[in-house]
Amino acid sequence: MITVKNISKIFYINKRQEGMLGAIRSMFFREYIEKIAVNDISFSISPGEIVGYIGPNGAGKSTTIKMLTGILVPTSGEIRVNGVIPYRERQKNARQIGVVFGQRTQLWGDLPTVDSFELLKQIYQIPEKKYRKNLETFTEILGLDEFLNTPVRQLSLGQRMRADIAASLLHDPAVLFLDEPTIGLDVVAKDRMRKFIREVNKERGVTVILTTHDMSDIEKLCKRMILIDKGKIMYDGELAKIKEVFGRDRILTIDFEGDVPFLEKGVQLIRSEGNRKWLKFNLEEISTAQLLAEIAKKNEIKDFIIQEPEIDYIIRKIYERGL
């Protein structure tokens, strides 16, 4: 469905110089810094897959999505989406893909939501029957009817995202690109969005590629994930495997009653701030309950939080150890 072969994208960024003099100088003599946003990456995605494209901010996620959707031309390399070279046949590519950018809407802000759908029907020349059927289905699953006649700019973020994802699917695309589809959403809205994505993938066989920096998006949706950092692919494969290797680390934050010197074997003290300590431990070595019991034997615990490793942490780990 999608093949990406050795693509790179280099941006030339205007170097800003400091101070007033620098600002004037840079008006006439521009210096450019080369920034490699995407560095020689390759992967292929089969029809019907849901792939999580994950990485920290500035890793090159959006740049890759923009190249796949035809917005950006790669500096080098080859891309095929369903046989089409996106940047060369942008309009043809547009017919077979759906795109949602979580950060900004693709709908007409001043008009009722349903009007945006009508406009898209015209733009994509969706046959009446197909349009009706799709709109009905999406309205039902996403509960669009509560705001179909509200202008888009008055929608809450959750509603807007629902409207946006429905809009991107009206023309039955084969591939759906979701750039941060759950960003800023609350837990309930996130859940609803994920459910819908899963359903679209299962019922309609739409191939889905989603970028996120929310690890739980990936956990709930994707079997496969591609991890990218600094423009390079760090990992491409099953999510389960990476969790096995790195996902067993936990961070325990404890508030103690009184200032206590803390010593526990097999546990690493990573930060300390008065009565609050941050401890890292591994589930392979000790279970959370065991550890808490051990600590509680000697000290008084006021409060505690357990955190799973975040994506940045996993990436750092991969750097340190390799896979």
Next chain:
Amino acid sequence: MARSIYNALRIYWYMVEASIRAQMQYSYAFIMNILGWMMHYTGMAITMWVLLYSFQALNGWVYWELIFLFALSVLSWSICTIFFFHFRKLDVHIVQGTFDRFLVRPISPFFHFMALKFDVGALGQLFFSIGAFILAYIKLSLHWSWAEWLVFLGAVIGGTLIQGGMLVLISTIAFYTTRSERVFWVLIFPFRNLINYPLTIFPKAMQMFITFVLPFAFVNYLPALILLDKADPVFPGFWGSLSIFVGILFFWFSYRVWQKGVDRYNSTGS
């Protein structure tokens, strides 16, 4: 071919109709916008009257001839703003990243962007210019032949394309520097004010610039020479009938440059 043009027009109509409805939502702003432009231009016409009150004529042009010149330029300008005025805001779309959405649609980004807004506020200018034109036509007791009406039509269409082309051309800067609206205010309005007066009052270099570089002279001055039966010491009379061709050429050029801008955007994404 015919079918795809029909489809394009249909899509354009749907988007335009949506844009009008969106503007109607703010009814107060909508009406003030129309009124504001009418007031603005009426003020300018009064200024001209004050100016001529003491001089009687400007380089052989009497008051109603100047109003004619003025009306002709506002007429094509108002039509052009209806379709192209929002091009000055292209930089905002690029800075905020909303331009991307035009690139993931199965229609041409130029067409899509053009259909984004149908500026109803420009109707104020249109009403003013039609009124001023009719008045001037009566006051100057003109009786045009069909050939002269053709020249007039050519001037309106040509003028629309020339000035629309300029808006498109200036917006292209946004693809390179991401800030272009300033350029628009610096370039368009001073020149638009210049062409309210007969070209002969300006230095030769300026006349050449307005004719050959930014072809504003074809918007009103050169066609007015034919339509008012006047002569210019430099430009041959028939040049005024070329407006439509100059317009088509200039617009086509601007459109191509804009497309190059899109290509540039595709490689920089900024």
